[in-house]
Amino acid sequence: MPDTTPVYLEEFIALHPADLADRLQRIDAKEARHILQELPVKNASAALTELEDEILADLLEEFPQTKLVPLLNAMYAEEAADVLGELEETARARLLRKMGAKEAAAAKTLLKYPEDSAGGIMNDRFITLRAHQTVGEGHRRIRQKHREQKRSDINYLFVTDKEKKLVGVVSIRDLIFSDDEVKVSDIMDREVRYVRVTDDQEEVVRRFEHYHFLGLPVLDEEGHMAGIIAGDDVLSIAIDEQTEDMQKMVGLDGEERTLTPWTQSFKRRLPWLFVNLLTACLAGVVVGLFEGTIKEFIVLAVFLPIIASQGGNAGMQTVTVIVRDMALGELSPGDGRKALFKELLLGLLIGTIIGLIVGLVSYLIAPKFGMSSETGAILGLVVGSAMVLNLLAAALFGVLIPFALKFFRLDPALGSSILITTVTDVAGFFFLLALAKWVLTGSAQA
Amino acid sequence: MPDTTPVYLEEFIALHPADLADRLQRIDAKEARHILQELPVKNASAALTELEDEILADLLEEFPQTKLVPLLNAMYAEEAADVLGELEETARARLLRKMGAKEAAAAKTLLKYPEDSAGGIMNDRFITLRAHQTVGEGHRRIRQKHREQKRSDINYLFVTDKEKKLVGVVSIRDLIFSDDEVKVSDIMDREVRYVRVTDDQEEVVRRFEHYHFLGLPVLDEEGHMAGIIAGDDVLSIAIDEQTEDMQKMVGLDGEERTLTPWTQSFKRRLPWLFVNLLTACLAGVVVGLFEGTIKEFIVLAVFLPIIASQGGNAGMQTVTVIVRDMALGELSPGDGRKALFKELLLGLLIGTIIGLIVGLVSYLIAPKFGMSSETGAILGLVVGSAMVLNLLAAALFGVLIPFALKFFRLDPALGSSILITTVTDVAGFFFLLALAKWVLTGSAQA
Numbered sequence: 001m002p003d004t005t006p007v008y009l010e011e012f013i014a015l016h017p018a019d020l021a022d023r024l025q026r027i028d029a030k031e032a033r034h035i036l037q038e039l040p041v042k043n044a045s046a047a048l049t050e051l052e053d054e055i056l057a058d059l060l061e062e063f064p065q066t067k068l069v070p071l072l073n074a075m076y077a078e079e080a081a082d083v084l085g086e087l088e089e090t091a092r093a094r095l096l097r098k099m100g101a102k103e104a105a106a107a108k109t110l111l112k113y114p115e116d117s118a119g120g121i122m123n124d125r126f127i128t129l130r131a132h133q134t135v136g137e138g139h140r141r142i143r144q145k146h147r148e149q150k151r152s153d154i155n156y157l158f159v160t161d162k163e164k165k166l167v168g169v170v171s172i173r174d175l176i177f178s179d180d181e182v183k184v185s186d187i188m189d190r191e192v193r194y195v196r197v198t199d200d201q202e203e204v205v206r207r208f209e210h211y212h213f214l215g216l217p218v219l220d221e222e223g224h225m226a227g228i229i230a231g232d233d234v235l236s237i238a239i240d241e242q243t244e245d246m247q248k249m250v251g252l253d254g255e256e257r258t259l260t261p262w263t264q265s266f267k268r269r270l271p272w273l274f275v276n277l278l279t280a281c282l283a284g285v286v287v288g289l290f291e292g293t294i295k296e297f298i299v300l301a302v303f304l305p306i307i308a309s310q311g312g313n314a315g316m317q318t319v320t321v322i323v324r325d326m327a328l329g330e331l332s333p334g335d336g337r338k339a340l341f342k343e344l345l346l347g348l349l350i351g352t353i354i355g356l357i358v359g360l361v362s363y364l365i366a367p368k369f370g371m372s373s374e375t376g377a378i379l380g381l382v383v384g385s386a387m388v389l390n391l392l393a394a395a396l397f398g399v400l401i402p403f404a405l406k407f408f409r410l411d412p413a414l415g416s417s418i419l420i421t422t423v424t425d426v427a428g429f430f431f432l433l434a435l436a437k438w439v440l441t442g443s444a445q446a
Numbered sequence: 447m448p449d450t451t452p453v454y455l456e457e458f459i460a461l462h463p464a465d466l467a468d469r470l471q472r473i474d475a476k477e478a479r480h481i482l483q484e485l486p487v488k489n490a491s492a493a494l495t496e497l498e499d500e501i502l503a504d505l506l507e508e509f510p511q512t513k514l515v516p517l518l519n520a521m522y523a524e525e526a527a528d529v530l531g532e533l534e535e536t537a538r539a540r541l542l543r544k545m546g547a548k549e550a551a552a553a554k555t556l557l558k559y560p561e562d563s564a565g566g567i568m569n570d571r572f573i574t575l576r577a578h579q580t581v582g583e584g585h586r587r588i589r590q591k592h593r594e595q596k597r598s599d600i601n602y603l604f605v606t607d608k609e610k611k612l613v614g615v616v617s618i619r620d621l622i623f624s625d626d627e628v629k630v631s632d633i634m635d636r637e638v639r640y641v642r643v644t645d646d647q648e649e650v651v652r653r654f655e656h657y658h659f660l661g662l663p664v665l666d667e668e669g670h671m672a673g674i675i676a677g678d679d680v681l682s683i684a685i686d687e688q689t690e691d692m693q694k695m696v697g698l699d700g701e702e703r704t705l706t707p708w709t710q711s712f713k714r715r716l717p718w719l720f721v722n723l724l725t726a727c728l729a730g731v732v733v734g735l736f737e738g739t740i741k742e743f744i745v746l747a748v749f750l751p752i753i754a755s756q757g758g759n760a761g762m763q764t765v766t767v768i769v770r771d772m773a774l775g776e777l778s779p780g781d782g783r784k785a786l787f788k789e790l791l792l793g794l795l796i797g798t799i800i801g802l803i804v805g806l807v808s809y810l811i812a813p814k815f816g817m818s819s820e821t822g823a824i825l826g827l828v829v830g831s832a833m834v835l836n837l838l839a840a841a842l843f844g845v846l847i848p849f850a851l852k853f854f855r856l857d858p859a860l861g862s863s864i865l866i867t868t869v870t871d872v873a874g875f876f877f878l879l880a881l882a883k884w885v886l887t888g889s890a891q892a
Contacts, residue, residue, distance in 0.1 A: 018656045026778065146619045173592045209685055210464045212678050232658050232677050235684055239655055242688040243770050250762040258771045258781055262788045269763055270796060273756065277800060280755035281807075284748040291815070295744050298737050302730040305871055308751065309726035310719065312758075313864060316696040317715055324689055325704045332472065335704055342708045350716060354723060361727075369737070418759060425751055 009038055017046035025055050025259060032059055037067050045074040048083060054260055057086040065091075069098045077106035078123040085115055110227070118204050119197030121237060122218040122227030127157045129184050131167060136180030138170065155214040159188045164224040166192055166217055194219050197226055204229055205238045206329040245327050248413040249319070251276065272415060279422035283308070283429055290433035293441065299369040300436055303362060303383050307432050310354060311390035311424030318343050318398025319416045326402055326412045340399045347395030351388035359384025375440065382439055386432035393427040394420070455481070459489050467496035471705060475504055483513050491520040494529060500706055503532040511537075515544045523552035524569040524673075531561055556673070564650050565643030567683060568664040568673030573603045575630050577613060582626030584616065601660040605634045610670040612638055612663060640665050643672055650675055651684045652775040691773050694859035695765070697722065718861060725868035729754070729875055736879035739887065745815040746882055749808060749829050753878050756800060757836035757870030764789050764844025765862045772848055772858045782849055789841035797837030805830025821886065828885055832878035839873040840866070 012020055012035060024032040024047060036044045036059070048056065048071060060068070060083070072080045072095060080099075084092045084107060092111075096104045106124060113119025127141050138157055145154060157175065159168035168188030178187050194217045195204055207216060213231060220226040244254030251272025256265055287294065287304070294300050322339060325331050331339075359380040366376025401419050402412035458466055458481060470478040470493060482490045482505070494502065494517060506514070506529070518526045518541060526545075530538045530553060538557075542550045552570060559565025573587050584603055591600060603621065605614035614634030624633050640663045641650055653662065659677060666672040690700030697718025702711055733740065733750070740746050768785060771777050777785075805826040812822025847865050848858035 016657060018658075022778070026781075143622060146622050176589060176592055205681075205685075208678075209681055211462060212464075212681075214678055231681070232654075232660055235651075235655055235658075235677070235681055238681055239651075239684055239688065239774065242685060242692070246688070246692050246766055246770060250766050251759060252763050252766060256767050258767055258777060258785045258788075260767075262791055265788070266792055266795060269760070269792065270799070272763075273760060273796060273800065276756060276759040277752070277803070280752040283751040283755065287751065288745075288748045288811075291744050291747075294747050295741065298741050299734075301737075301740050301747055301750075302734045304747075304751070305729040305733065305754065305875070306723070306726040309729065309867065309871060310722060312867070313697060313722040314715075314719060316863065317698050317718075320692055320696050320698060321702050321704055321706075324692060328685065331704060332468070335472075339704045342704075342711070345708055346712055346715065349712060350719060353716070354719065357723070417762065421755065421758070425755060429751070 009035070012039060013043050017043065018050045020047040021050035024059075025051060029055075029058055029062075033063055036071075037064070041070050041074050045071040045079075049075060049079040052257060052259075053086060053255065054257070054264060056083065058261070060086055065095060065098065068095060072107070073100045073103045076123060076125070077103070078110050078121070080107040081110035081120075082115075084111060113197050116201045117197060118195045118199040118201065118218045118229060119220075119226065121201050121204065121233060122197075122229050123233070124227050126215075126217070126225065126228040127154065128160045128225060129157050129170070131159050131161065131183070131185035131188065133184050134180060135175055135178040135182045135184065135187070138175050138184065139180070142172075142175075157184075158192075158217055158225055158228075159184055160225055166194060166219060166223070166225045168192060169217070192217065195229070197221070201237050202241050202327065203329070205234060205241055208234045209238065209328065241327070242324075245323060245411075245413040248411055248415070249323060249417040251415050251418050272418060275415060276418050276422075279418060280425070282422060283425035286426055286429040286433065290429075290437060293433055293437040297369070297371075297379070297436060297440055299362070299366060299371070299379065300432060302365075303358070303386075303432060304429055306358060307383070307386050307390050307428040308425045310358075310387060311394045311428045312421040314347065314350065314391050315394035315398045315420035315424045316417060318395055319401060319420050322399060322402045323413045323416055326406065336399065336403055340396070343395035343399050344392060347391040348388065351391030354391070355384035355387035358387050378439055379436075382435045383432065386428065386435055389431040390424055390428040393431075394424050397423040397427075452484075455484055458485060463489065463492035464496045466493040470505075471497060471501050475501075475508075478505055479509055482517075483510070487516050487520050491517040491525075495521060495525040498703060498705075499532060499701065500703070500710060502529065504707070506532055511541060511544065514541060518553070519546050519549045522569060522571070523549070524556050524567070526553040527556035527566075528561075530557060559643050562647045563643060564641045564645040564647065564664045564675060565666075565672065567647050567650065567679060568643075568675050569679070570673050572661075572663070572671065572674040573600065574606045574671060575603055575616070577605050577607065577629070577631035577634065579630050580626060581621055581624040581628045581630065581633070584621050584630065585626070588618075588621075603630075604638075604663055604671055604674075605630055606671055612640060612665060612669070612671045614638060615663070638663065641675070643667070647683050648687050648773065649775070651680060651687055654680045655684065655774065687773065688770075691769055691857075691859040694857055694861070695769060695863040697861050697864050718864060721861060722864050722868075725864060726871070728868060729871035732872055732875040732879065736875075736883060739879055739883040743815070743817075743825070743882060743886055745808070745812060745817070745825065746878060748811075749804070749832075749878060750875055752804060753829070753832050753836050753874040754871045756804075756833060757840045757874045758867040760793065760796065760837050761840035761844045761866040761870045762863060764841055765847060765866050768845060768848045769859045769862055772852060782845070786842070786845045789845050790838060793837040793841030794834065797834035800837070801830035801833035804833050824885055825882075828881045829878065832874065832881055835877040836870055836874040839877075840870050843869040843873075 072083060080103065084095060096108060127145050129138055142154060155172055157170045158166060159170060161167050168190050169192045170184060170188045174187045195207065197218055197220050208231060215231055216229045217225055218227045218229060247254045247256060253268040256268065362383040363376045363380035366379050371379060398420055401416050405414055406412045518529060526549065530541060542554060573591050575584055588600060601618055603616045604612060605616060607613050614636050615638045616630060616634045620633045641653065643664055643666050654677060661677055662675045663671055664673045664675060693700045693702060699714040702714060808829040809822045809826035812825050817825060844866055847862050851860055852858045
């Protein structure tokens with residue numbers, strides 16, 4: 001058969017799978033599907049595993065099944081499971097039936113676990129030994145594994161007992177320095193760190209970050225070794241998890257990208273904007289309650305956004321620090337109280353400084369709004385005090401909101417930016433207007 | 447010498463260095479310093495390298511130099527460089543003079559590069575071979591390296607020419623499958639991916655995430671191999687970089703933690719809160735300009751925070767998506783225009799939906815503020831239109847702000863949350879009040 005590969009395909013074939021995926025993500029889905037079908041299986045299957053989840057789901061929707069099966073067969077089990085996970089159940093079952101028996105069985109095993117659990121991110125390329133085997137056998141197993149699979153990242157061998165339970169770990173290093181006749185049980189480390197298949201991937205990231213693992217074994221419900229999580233896979237997961245936190249804070253779904261189709265973005269952003277609408281209305285209600293006070297002292301309307309904005313920003317700073325530390329598991333019991341104390345202290349200090357400035361400004365501009373200098377002084381006091389109180393509220397709720405969300409078993413990041421700015425809007429408006437009504441109305445009458 | 451280790455020290459010695467560091471971060475600096483001096487060098491040096499930068503700097507300030515030298519000598523060169531990097535220059539020079547000659551030289555080499563560059567995060571534990579050497583020699587070098595250093599993560603060997611320039615790479619896997627007599631030049635991969643010592647660590651994270659490297663060689667200005675970046679080190683850096691983005695958006699310095707001493711937090715948060723104060727004043731000025739309009743239609747004061755808040759939240763959603771994708775290098779040229787188009791479309795759609803709701807609400811509550819149903823209808827139109835316009839402004843500036851920051855070679859995240867909410871406050875207030883002044887004042891007079 002003559003080589004009839006078109007020139008544009010050759011260009012794609014020369015690309016690294018990740019770069020090929022980048023190109024495919026930026027062209028029309030129909031064209032991308034066409035190119036994937038024309039490419040050699042090796043390139044097409046590698047590129048598929050590099051696509052963003054949403055774009056992958058979009059591409060798969062109308063991908064001919066007969067063309068997809070060889071691509072799935074060519075993937076590692078965990079990659080095939082990820083791709084199959086994007087399909088609806090009937091399509092998935094049909095593809096699994098058409099795939100090679102071994103490949104389908106391996107993918108099925110991994111598909112049992114939720115996408116964001118340790119089971120969902122582990123792979124099945126680990127080597128186990130028995131404690132009574134020798135170092136020489138270990139070397140043979142490594143060579144065999146290297147022959148089967150193009151991996152250069154085997155750093156550990158795992159030792160299991162006759163019930164397939166994990167009892168030890170041997171590093172490649174220890175293997176290299178031991179004579180072939182030495183028993184595995186003599187060099188293995190019996191203190192093995194592991195995660196469970198059901199553990200959240202966020203917890204997995206925490207362990208890798210904290211302990212600098214190169215790989216971490218995953219045990220199933222019975223304590224049998226079910227898979228291994230590779231360090232290089234954890235990097236992408238860590239980035240995804242932090243992106244999720246950033247996004248959830250402002251009411252995004254955690255998986256939105258610049259290139260996400262607008263229809264998806266629309267569906268996902270709208271709900272939280274509705275929540276924001278409802279909470280923003282609370283601030284509007286507070287203003288409505290003090291209608292008369294504002295009408296009497298219209299200068300208050302000038303300071304409402306300033307007090308709210310300062311509170312919102314200070315509250316966001318607090319929430320951002322806490323949410324991040326909480327997500328990465330860096331808070332120990334007792335740290336919450338420390339954080340609250342620190343934030344309240346900062347709120348008081350910063351509030352006082354900014355309150356003094358804003359109070360002085362309001363005193364200075366009061367005459368422009370037809371106020372006597374005496375009323376202006378009282379206005380200054382009101383505005384300054386409202387600022388201090390709102391920064392204290394920002395501190396208090398900036399700590400409380402993520403802890404409360406966590407207490408209710410929600411993601412501490414979830415809408416936290418929307419919640420904190422609502423609190424600081426409502427509290428700021430209330431402090432300013434209530435104080436003004438109480439003090440100013442009286443003074444103006446006096 | 448009898449074993450006089452106190453019980454509490456034994457407890458600390460039993461901990462993993464990362465857990466020990468966690469404990470030290472939560473106690474008084476003086477006590478932590480005491481414990482570090484009492485611990486065996488191995489434990490103390492390992493714990494030091496696990497501390498958060500700020501707490502490390504704090505601990506080092508009054509740490510006796512004679513006790514610090516053996517700890518530095520016991521560290522890997524890049525760890526010692528990191529610790530020394532936290533000290534002021536004279537103290538650093540003094541310690542380098544007291545350290546072992548070899549250890550000091552290695553640390554000095556790494557200290558040449560900025561902390562957040564590829565040179566600042568690489569280590570010097572790589573193995574080089576010459577192309578004419580054999581696979582057998584490669585095996586000997588690995589054994590030797592394993593003997594010198596307790597590492598199990600050697601995945602590649604690097605091939606250099608006689609000018610010490612990097613010309614190829616050999617994976618452990620290829621080494622295992624080649625006979626001892628085979629020449630390195632016959633099995634090496636000549637297409638080596640690398641970074642330069644001066645490359646930003648953010649760029650390093652991007653490459654690791656994109657290409658799933660296990661390790662990446664770093665070349666100096668002359669193209670000589672200067673070090674290697676290990677995959678497990680990149681995880682912490684990736685998390686730090688994303689934390690920095692999250693924090694910079696809201697005016698934090700990027701390195702703040704819950705346990706950061708309040709004096710540090712105070713110094714770092716205040717400047718951006720001042721910036722926010724100035725920008726918030728702009729919104730106040732807009733309100734002041736339309737003083738008369740608000741006085742006439744006090745109901746407008748109720749809708750000011752609602753329109754500002756919706757714009758702020760929608761703008762934050764846009765900024766958050768763009769900043770993250772920009773930081774991770776996921777935006778190609780042309781993506782900016784796509785993003786702008788998508789965001790404007792979303793702004794128009796979401797703005798219309800929410801504008802209709804808010805417009806209807808304002809029409810319904812208008813009578814409560816003494817408006818005729820006709821004026822109420824016009825109010826509804828004004829409020830709804832202001833909402834649409836503000837969500838369009840949020841979309842436009844949500845895209846423009848990070849791109850503009852990048853254009854001026856600033857971090858796209860820098861204060862972006864403060865900037866976008868200022869824009870949506872000012873724009874929202876202006877749209878509502880200007881429209882109201884234009885349409886309502888006329889209608890009320892008519």
